[in-house]
Amino acid sequence: MSPVNVCVGGGQGGGGALGPAPDVGLSSFRATGAGIMSTGARIKTTGAGIKTTGAGIKTTGSWNQDDWSWNNDDWSWNQDDWSWNQDDWSWNQDDWSWNQDDWSRNQDEWSWNQDDWSRESRRLEQKSRRLERVELESGRLELESRRLELKSRRLELESRRLELESRRLELESGRLELESGQLELESGGLELESRRLELESRRLKLESRQLELEWRWNQEDWSWNQTTGAGIRMTGAGISDWSWNQDD
Numbered sequence: 001m002s003p004v005n006v007c008v009g010g011g012q013g014g015g016g017a018l019g020p021a022p023d024v025g026l027s028s029f030r031a032t033g034a035g036i037m038s039t040g041a042r043i044k045t046t047g048a049g050i051k052t053t054g055a056g057i058k059t060t061g062s063w064n065q066d067d068w069s070w071n072n073d074d075w076s077w078n079q080d081d082w083s084w085n086q087d088d089w090s091w092n093q094d095d096w097s098w099n100q101d102d103w104s105r106n107q108d109e110w111s112w113n114q115d116d117w118s119r120e121s122r123r124l125e126q127k128s129r130r131l132e133r134v135e136l137e138s139g140r141l142e143l144e145s146r147r148l149e150l151k152s153r154r155l156e157l158e159s160r161r162l163e164l165e166s167r168r169l170e171l172e173s174g175r176l177e178l179e180s181g182q183l184e185l186e187s188g189g190l191e192l193e194s195r196r197l198e199l200e201s202r203r204l205k206l207e208s209r210q211l212e213l214e215w216r217w218n219q220e221d222w223s224w225n226q227t228t229g230a231g232i233r234m235t236g237a238g239i240s241d242w243s244w245n246q247d248d
Helices: 026-058 062-066 068-247
Strands: none
Touching: none
């Protein structure tokens, strides 16, 4: 039975074991370099693997025996593909050296980027903290502004209250001033009434003295008249004689 070879190199395209390099940043370059380096060894040993694979398949279980006819048909294709992989291996070897050099450069750049990333990360973290502090300060200033606004409104209301209180006191002062003027007028009226009563009292005293004097004068005049009456009576006979003499 002819040996059956199975291709494990990945088929057309070369470097099939690697596959497309994942775009995951600088760390992927480092992994890719190692992958290319190990791929060369896999491609190099694949030829022997393909040569000895037929025996492996031949001695495998019943399932592989049934599948042998398919593998036998595929063997010619794998043989052709093996020669292609052998040629591609030399290309991969050359490409591996280039990737190794590029890998060292990427390693250096990666370390530089790591340092730069650390600096950038610290800078962004500091900036974030500054922005957070600014935001907190802005919130604090907003609250302070609202507090001052409320305080200003409270002081404005207090000022209006004091203004109204001042006007009330002014009106109260005017009312008291009017009451004082009214009391002053009433006091003046009472003073005038007092003087009127005093004058009336003096008038009554004068009238009383006048009456007293008149009474005394009348008393004196009465006593004089009393004494004069006797003289008149005594003179009556003379008056009668005088009237007679007149007639005569």
